[in-house]
Amino acid sequence: MIRKALVAFGLVGFGVIAGVTLHGALRFPVATGQPPVFPAESTPVGAIPSADPPPASFFPSAPSTVPVPVAGPLPIGIDMGDGFYAMTAEEALNVSVYDRANRSVVNISTTTLRPESMLVSMEVEGNGSGVVMDKQGLILTNYHVISGSQKVTVTLFNGDAYPASLVGQDADNDIAVLQISAPETALFPVPWGDSSNLRVGQHVVAIGNPFGLERTMTTGIISSLNRQIRSKTKRQIHSIIQIDAALNQGNSGGPLLNSRAELIGMNTAIATRSGDNAGIGFAIPINTIKRVVSQLLTHGKVIRPTIGILQVFETDRGLLVVNVTPNGAAERAGIRGSKLARRKNRVGLLQVEQEIVDHSQSDLIVGIDGQKVKRSDDLLGVIESKRPGDQVVLSVVRGGETVQVPITLGGHESN
Structure with a gap:
């Protein structure tokens, strides 16, 4: 759930456009090159009566047969290996990245108790995204996704849900690591990349669960580097990646990937005045995550x-x-x-x-x-x-x- 410098907003509704298909076949007449012959005793509908048929020279010459128009073969495109052919290199790239990475993305559901009065508390549910780190069930997400939660549930790509425990957190850098007990066959860790050589204009892919819509992919480019944003502790997070790929509520904690489907950042926040996506998103770079996570796994905290x-x-x-x-x-x-x-x-x-x-x-x-x-x-x-x-x-x-x-x-x- 994206809560950084944001105005909370909700999903108003979905509009589904139903397409109507007219079933039938287009039929093309077969031309023969011979003039039509009308019986002398009859006049075709719409024809001008004439005592003498028109001369043969009236009709333009034509080949003896004219082929029926048929659909030609489509361009072969790029074979993706499963019967699907991508028509452009960009399409092939996006499909390849999603196929390789989408099973690594998890949905994180949280339950938080919010006091309503002195004796009454209300359960508040939230959701965000995360990514599988290894086959032992470690999950990477944002601190603000699970902050203050009494219950955290991780749902994998196959729909199986598991309760999660906290391994460690770093509120200053908005990073948290969770642990679930899931079979190794259901866990698909994402490979980690390197954020030290990123370039403005580089193609990126974001996958997450905006509004609970699981494993939604958006694409874009790196708009700028070395931005700074404030964490919930009011501390500056440095070296932030700015992207134009669409991020919305629920994308927090999801992976930012390069063209090799490697994790180069974690989607964290958007800049907006209206609450809607404005094409300005922010991600924590993977090199910062590596440094923090290594300490969280060793100490459960960060020694800064x-x-x-x-x-x-x-x-x-x-x-x-x-x-x-x-x-x-x-x-x-x-x-x-x-x-x-x-x-x-x-x-x-x-x-x-x-x-x-x-x-x-x-x-x-x-x-x-x-x-x-x-x-x-x-x-x-x-x-x-x-x-x-x-x-x-x-x-x-x-x-x-x-x-x-x-x-x-x-x-x-x-x-």
């Missing part, structure tokens, strides 16, 4: 890298450090924040001591690992790609000079 800087001011030149975590990674590396200073001011006849923040000795961060930094998201984006224990190098302006400060990242547990 931290640099130990609590607050910065964004300036035209870079990030001015205000506060650092006591004994954190940045402080241990020697990063300097703002200081509290006491200043005495005379107010009338009284002398008042005031506490002020002194930024004169603060470090100004202008780069990290050779990349320029202008916004806090620039800094966080690089840190997000690291692991606890990794080292980064900050470029900071201190006393009018630029110095390089290596920092070993710490770690903290995510939500």
